[in-house]
Amino acid sequence: GYHADRWKKLLIPYSSPIKAYFDTSDEDPFCMYNYLLDITTWNKSIRRGFVKVKITDYAGNTVESQMNSEASTFQQYKRVKILTGFHRDIEKIAKISLTFSTKTLIGPKHKLRILQMKLKSLNNPKR
Numbered sequence: 001g002y003h004a005d006r007w008k009k010l011l012i013p014y015s016s017p018i019k020a021y022f023d024t025s026d027e028d029p030f031c032m033y034n035y036l037l038d039i040t041t042w043n044k045s046i047r048r049g050f051v052k053v054k055i056t057d058y059a060g061n062t063v064e065s066q067m068n069s070e071a072s073t074f075q076q077y078k079r080v081k082i083l084t085g086f087h088r089d090i091e092k093i094a095k096i097s098l099t100f101s102t103k104t105l106i107g108p109k110h111k112l113r114i115l116q117m118k119l120k121s122l123n124n125p126k127r
Contacts, residue, residue: 050099
């Protein structure tokens, strides 16, 4: 990340135009660790809702993502990419848990059946 008072000095030396996106959290130390969640589902009917991701390391430390403000649409055999953010980074992930929610109190509970899933760190792309 970049310190807010020094970001221009770090980005301006590049000769080509650069877009910079600053994503911060509302909790101290205000940094976010971003991951791209790539999901393929196999539900026959369309599901629309929100996914929350929880990652755990081998020592049992866990961190949970913030729920996206916009619902995703999941269709059979279609890939969906979701940007997730965490307040802390976990280097060696032992377990990934997903919670699917429609945020509705009325109506049946639905499950999201996952065929394939990838979680990629955007802060550390080699992981």
